[in-house]
Structure formats: C-alpha cells, structure tokens
Amino acid sequence: MRLLTRSRREALTDLWLAGPATLMMIVLIFVPVLIVAVLSFTDYQFGARSFRWIGIDNYVTLFTDPIGRRAVTNTLIYVAVVIPFSMGLALLVAIALHEMATWSRTLSSILRAAYFLPVAATLVAMALAWQMLLHPSIGLFNATLSSLGFPRQDLLSDRSLVLYTLAAIGIWQTIGYNMVLFLAGLAAIPQHLYDAAAVDGAERPWERFWTVTWPMLGPTTLFVAVITATQSFRVFETVATLTDGGPAFASDTLVYALYREGFVYFKAGYASAITMVFFAFVLTLTLAQFRILERRVHYR
Amino acid sequence: MMELREVTRRFGETAVLHGVSLAVPEGSFTSLLGPSGCGKSTTLRIMAGLDRPTSGRVLMDGRDVAELTPAERNVAMVFQSYALYPHLTVAQNIALPLAMRHMTRLERLPALDRLLPSARAKRAAHARRVAAIAEMLGIEGLLHRKPGQLSGGQKQRVAVGRALVRDPALFLLDEPLSNLDAALRVQMRAELAALHERTGRSFVYVTHDQVEAMSMSDRVAVVLAGRIAQVGAPRDLYERPESRAVAAFIGAQPINLVEVSLAPGAVSGPFAGWRPRGAALPARAVIGIRPEHLVPAERGAVRARLEAVEYLGAETLLHLRAADGAALRALAPGDWAPPAPGTEIALGFDPSRVHLFDAESGARLALGLERAAA
Numbered sequence: 001m002r003l004l005t006r007s008r009r010e011a012l013t014d015l016w017l018a019g020p021a022t023l024m025m026i027v028l029i030f031v032p033v034l035i036v037a038v039l040s041f042t043d044y045q046f047g048a049r050s051f052r053w054i055g056i057d058n059y060v061t062l063f064t065d066p067i068g069r070r071a072v073t074n075t076l077i078y079v080a081v082v083i084p085f086s087m088g089l090a091l092l093v094a095i096a097l098h099e100m101a102t103w104s105r106t107l108s109s110i111l112r113a114a115y116f117l118p119v120a121a122t123l124v125a126m127a128l129a130w131q132m133l134l135h136p137s138i139g140l141f142n143a144t145l146s147s148l149g150f151p152r153q154d155l156l157s158d159r160s161l162v163l164y165t166l167a168a169i170g171i172w173q174t175i176g177y178n179m180v181l182f183l184a185g186l187a188a189i190p191q192h193l194y195d196a197a198a199v200d201g202a203e204r205p206w207e208r209f210w211t212v213t214w215p216m217l218g219p220t221t222l223f224v225a226v227i228t229a230t231q232s233f234r235v236f237e238t239v240a241t242l243t244d245g246g247p248a249f250a251s252d253t254l255v256y257a258l259y260r261e262g263f264v265y266f267k268a269g270y271a272s273a274i275t276m277v278f279f280a281f282v283l284t285l286t287l288a289q290f291r292i293l294e295r296r297v298h299y300r
Numbered sequence: 301m302m303e304l305r306e307v308t309r310r311f312g313e314t315a316v317l318h319g320v321s322l323a324v325p326e327g328s329f330t331s332l333l334g335p336s337g338c339g340k341s342t343t344l345r346i347m348a349g350l351d352r353p354t355s356g357r358v359l360m361d362g363r364d365v366a367e368l369t370p371a372e373r374n375v376a377m378v379f380q381s382y383a384l385y386p387h388l389t390v391a392q393n394i395a396l397p398l399a400m401r402h403m404t405r406l407e408r409l410p411a412l413d414r415l416l417p418s419a420r421a422k423r424a425a426h427a428r429r430v431a432a433i434a435e436m437l438g439i440e441g442l443l444h445r446k447p448g449q450l451s452g453g454q455k456q457r458v459a460v461g462r463a464l465v466r467d468p469a470l471f472l473l474d475e476p477l478s479n480l481d482a483a484l485r486v487q488m489r490a491e492l493a494a495l496h497e498r499t500g501r502s503f504v505y506v507t508h509d510q511v512e513a514m515s516m517s518d519r520v521a522v523v524l525a526g527r528i529a530q531v532g533a534p535r536d537l538y539e540r541p542e543s544r545a546v547a548a549f550i551g552a553q554p555i556n557l558v559e560v561s562l563a564p565g566a567v568s569g570p571f572a573g574w575r576p577r578g579a580a581l582p583a584r585a586v587i588g589i590r591p592e593h594l595v596p597a598e599r600g601a602v603r604a605r606l607e608a609v610e611y612l613g614a615e616t617l618l619h620l621r622a623a624d625g626a627a628l629r630a631l632a633p634g635d636w637a638p639p640a641p642g643t644e645i646a647l648g649f650d651p652s653r654v655h656l657f658d659a660e661s662g663a664r665l666a667l668g669l670e671r672a673a674a
Contacts, residue, residue: 192379192381193383195345195383196462198350198371199397200371200396201400202400203369203371211385211396212385216386218387299386299387299447299448
C-alpha cells in the first residue's frame with residue numbers, strides 16, 4: 001500500500017527538482033531586488049545607522065542632474081550603436097564563414113577561432129592592449145593615421161569621440177559571440193529550402209538571403225538581439241579600465257555611475273535608484289523585443 | 301525532352317553515378333526506381349540543375365543545359381520534405397515562383413508593391429493564377445494559413461501547387477509521397493497520375509516504392525548501384541527482367557533464384573524434371589521464377605518439403621525446401637488447404653514464366669526450359 005497517490009508523488013518530484021534553484025533565486029535575486037527597490041527611496045549611505053525616506057528624489061536627481069542624465073543618454077547611445085553594428089557585422093561574418101566552410105574548412109575554423117578570441121579573453125587585459133593601440137603618441141592606430149596623412153586623434157580623451165571608441169571596442173568584443181550564435185542558426189537551415197528557392201527562381205545571393213536565410217534566422221536573431229542588448233547595457237569594464245567615465249563624464253554609463261556612487265561615494269540610496277533604472281531599461285527592451293518579434297519569427 | 305548522356309557524379313572519392321544515360325520522352329511519366337543510396341535522387345538533382353555532373357551531358361530538347369540554373373531550365377520540383385517556406389502563407393508560397401520570374405526587384409520590395417501600379421497589376425494576376433491552382437488542388441480554403449498549420453497531405457498539395465503555378469516544361473518529384481500515411485498515399489497516387497494526364501507534361505518521379513513506380517508511370521528506370529539497370533514499361537520489367545538484380549528487385553514477393561548447373565538435356569537441383577531449350581548453354585545458370593508463378597499442382601515436376609505457411613488473405617505464401625537444400629517460395633490461392641509442415645508437395649509452373657540468368661554476370665540468357673521426356 002502506497003502512502004501517496006501517483007500524481008502526488010510526481011508533484012513531489014517536481015518540487016524536489018525545481019525547489020532548490022527556486023529558493024536560491026528568491027534568496028539571492030528577488031529579495032535583494034526588493035531591498036534595492038526599497039533603498040532607492042531613501043538617502044541611505046553604507047555604514048550609516050539610519051536613513052530618511054526621500055521619496056523619488058533619487059530618481060529626480062538621476063534624470064535632472066547633468067551628470068546623471070549624461071550617464072543615461074550615454075548608455076542609450078552606446079546601446080543604440082552596439083546592437084545594430086554588432087549584430088549586422090556578426091551576421092555578415094557568420095554567413096561568410098559558413099560559405100567559406102564549403103571550400104576550406106580549415107581556414108573557416110581558424111577565422112572562427114580568431115573572431116571568438118575577444119569573447120574568451122579577459123576584457124580587462126584586452127583593454128590594456130587597446131590602450132596601447134590607441135595611445136595618442138606611440139599607438140599603432142595613430143601611427144597609421146599620420147602615415148596616411150590624417151591628423152592624429154586621441155580617441156580615449158576626446159570628449160566627442162570617446163563614447164564611440166568604447167562602442168567600437170564593445171562591438172569588437174561581442175561580434176565573436178553573436179557570430180557563433182548565427183553560425184548555429186545558419187547550420188540549422190535545411191538545404192532543401194535553398195534547393196526549393198533555386199527551383200523557384202531565387203538564384204542571386206541577395207534573393208536567397210531574403211527568401212530563405214533571413215526568415216529562417218528569425219528565432220536566432222531575436223535571441224542574439226536580446227543577448228546583445230542586455231550585454232551592452234551592462235558596459236562597465238572598458239569604462240572602468242580605459243576612461244573612468246571621463247573625460248568630464250563623456251563616457252560615463254549607468255553601471256559605471258552605479259559603481260562610482262555606490263562603491264566610491266557609498267551613496268547606497270542613489271546607487272539603488274540607478275540600479276532600478278538600469279533594471280527597468282533592460283526589462284523593457286527585452287520585453288519589447290519579445291513582444292514585437294516573437295510572433296514574427298516562429299511562423300505559427 | 302530531358303536527356304542524360306553518360307552522366308557520372310563523384311563526391312570526392314565516392315562515385316555515385318557511373319555513366320547514366322536516360323531519355324525522358326515528351327509527356328511521359330518516367331519513374332526512377334531503386335533502393336536508397338542507389339543514386340536516383342542525385343540523378344534527379346542533376347536533371348533539375350541543383351547538382352552538376354562530374355562528366356557527361358544534360359540535354360533539354362537537344363540543347364545542352366549544363367550551364368543553366370533550375371529556373372532557367374524551367375523545371376519544377378516537389379521535394380520529399382515539401383520544402384515550403386514557413387514564413388509565407390500558402391498563397392505566398394505558391395505565388396513565389398511567379399514573383400521571382402515576372403517581377404523586377406523593385407516591384408518585389410514589400411512596401412513598394414502596393415504603390416507601383418505595375419506591381420499591383422502583376423500581384424493581382426498572380427493572385428488569380430494562385431486561386432485557380434488552389435481550386436484545382438482543393439486547397440482554396442487554406443490560402444491564408446502558414447505551412448506550420450497544415451497536415452502532411454495539405455503541405456503536399458501546396459508543394460504540388462507551387463510546382464504547377466508557372467507551367468514548367470518538366471516536373472521532377474523526389475519521393476513526394478513517402479511522408480504520407482498509407483491511405484493518403486493511395487489517394488495522392490491517383491491525383492498525381494490525373495495531374496500528369498491533365499498537364500500533359502513530362503514527369504520524372506523518384507521512388508523506392510515499386511508499387512508507386514509500377515502503378516503510376518508509363519516508363520520505369522531501375523537504378524541499382526549508380527547504374528541504370530533497365531528501362532522499360534512496368535510490364536516489361538516484371539515479365540522480362542534483363543538481369544538477375546532487376547528480377548530480384550521487382551515484384552511484390554521476392555523472386556525465387558536458384559543456381560543450377562546446365563548440361564544438354566539436363567538441369568540440376570529442384571528443376572531436374574526439366575531440360576534447357578536453346579543454344580550455347582553456360583555450365584552454370586540461375587533460374588528465376590516468381591512465387592506467384594510457382595503453384596501447388598498435383599502433377600508438378602518440382603517437389604519440395606513444406607516448411608512454413610503464411611496466410612495473407614487472398615493468397616497463401618508457402619516456404620519450401622527442395623531436396624538439395626534450395627529454399628523456394630510459392631503462392632497458393634487463399635482457399636488452398638495446406639498440408640502439415642514437413643509434407644512434400646508438388647509444384648507446377650508455366651515454362652514461359654521462367655527466367656534464366658548467367659550465374660557469373662547475372663545477365664538474362666536467351667534460354668528457356670522444357671519438360672524433359674520422362
């Protein structure tokens with residue numbers, strides 16, 4: 001005689017499998033998020049014994065204070081540059097390497113590894129290499145510029161260029177990862193669809209791309225877009241190692257501001273407000289992408 | 301008319317086709333029949349222009365089409381997996397070949413096609429053509445669905461519709477029925493045959509199912525190990541197989557193939573009561589007789605012991621063993637009462653149903669059997 005019915009036992013198994021991870025999620029993510037959300041309405045400082053409720057003052061500061069607004073707009077510009085370029089270039093590279101594999105598997109693999117290297121490497125170490133490369137007097141980049149007759153550029157100290165320099169490094173860093181995702185997507189497209197397209201008259205590469213490749217990559221593209229968006233919103237290492245948000249906050253971003261306010265100035269309340277804004281941005285963007293694209297990529 | 305001349309195809313070291321020559325007469329329904337891996341699909345892809353021969357020529361109406369793409373050859377193809385575009389509706393799937401063929405790149409742009417008068421006119425003409433095709437195939441109610449919402453049989457019809465829409469010179473069908481269930485397959489068989497009748501175009505139909513090949517086509521090319529083993533009407537293949545391999549491949553029940561030694565006036569083994577008729581006897585030969593032509597007969601000259609009985613309803617399949625150990629299969633009528641296993645029974649056959657093949661090469665011999673005067 002069994003104590004529990006079969007459905008009960010199965011329910012228990014489900015609980016046992018999902019329970020520990022769910023508990024960890026609640027303790028380590030949901031509760032802290034809740035605490036941060038509460039803190040964002042206070043003027044709490046790390047180590048302080050007390051705090052005052054100040055309502056939405058922290059948020060008002062973030063969106064009215066020039067430095068706070070700078071961080072928000074910088075982050076949005078950075079994301080707006082990195083997402084399309086990283087995805088577009090990654091798709092181009094993936095298609096090229098996919099085609100190349102049909103005539104030289106070795107060359108394709110070597111290039112694939114080369115493109116993936118920035119993903120596998122430590123960005124902090126790579127930032128050093130970038131610093132040398134872009135150095136105004138001894139860097140290879142400026143040596144090339146001046147040998148071609150162009151004026152030298154200090155890409156990391158010029159206020160109008162520094163954000164785009166960081167975005168370029170961000171693109172360089174994410175292409176490899178997106179390329180691998182796109183390659184997997186390309187490998188999953190059935191050959192018979194290309195055959196059908198050839199019989200139907202879609203013969204030029206461009207026509208094949210629009211008839212088969214691009215529609216069939218829909219789910220991959222959605223996934224890549226979400227990953228790239230969340231990654232680029234989180235930009236921190238390059239800012240921290242190369243510019244410290246400077247010059248004059250020209251490359252300040254949300255996460256770097258959050259780090260500065262929270263861990264340098266110990267303004268936990270304000271840092272919490274930045275965190276909530278960051279969280280809201282990522283959540284909105286991800287939800288919007290799913291909302292808009294989900295229906296259009298699965299073809300049901 | 302599509303013609304292959306001495307076509308070979310190698311993938312690296314592996315030769316898939318060894319000199320295939322085949323002509324598809326105008327308006328014929330030709331099947332390429334063979335086991336999987338025999339090269340029949342490669343042959344079809346070479347006809348389509350999706351694959352190129354390593355050597356040999358591909359001709360359409362006497363013109364070499366080696367450099368032409370599938371669309372330039374104006375061939376249509378139906379794929380085993382249907383190969384419908386999942387992001388397009390049924391109507392868009394069927395209309396795609398028309399759009400690719402008749403509209404400029406500018407007119408095909410998604411937004412512009414509503415603005416340009418020429419694009420609007422073409423779209424409307426295409427929609428009428430699609431509607432006519434859909435009505436013919438009985439899928440007019442599905443035009444706004446996506447392929448993901450269709451059953452296998454419906455997808456099949458859409459794939460056929462896409463092939464039909466631009467009135468191609470040649471239809472190529474690559475195992476189009478193999479993903480359907482048995483009842484639907486029988487129905488689609490009849491529909492494809494009717495379609496062939498109505499369009500009057502040449503069909504080339506690849507299949508491993510001899511029932512499909514025999515029932516639908518007027519010509520069957522048996523492809524075995526990258527070679528065309530025999531081309532002929534279904535009846536010829538069954539009644540006069542040119543080689544031992546073709547004889548073994550064709551037929552619902554596998555043919556009996558018994559190796560015997562021949563001498564003037566004598567045959568060894570189970571056929572000892574018979575003698576060869578004809579000149580130039582080889583020492584050894586293979587006698588082929590289909591189970592349905594070897595039936596229990598009281599005065600039959602072939603004697604064998606009954607080992608097992610399979611009752612199939614309309615007929616009964618008998619597994620027998622001759623005195624020299626040769627296994628034989630015979631078909632008796634369904635109402636025939638089989639004796640107990642182990643009983644020796646006599647079997648008779650019509651000598652005109654016997655095929656003789658060379659034991660070495662497997663080629664058909666111009667020999668027959670006749671009853672020895674006993």
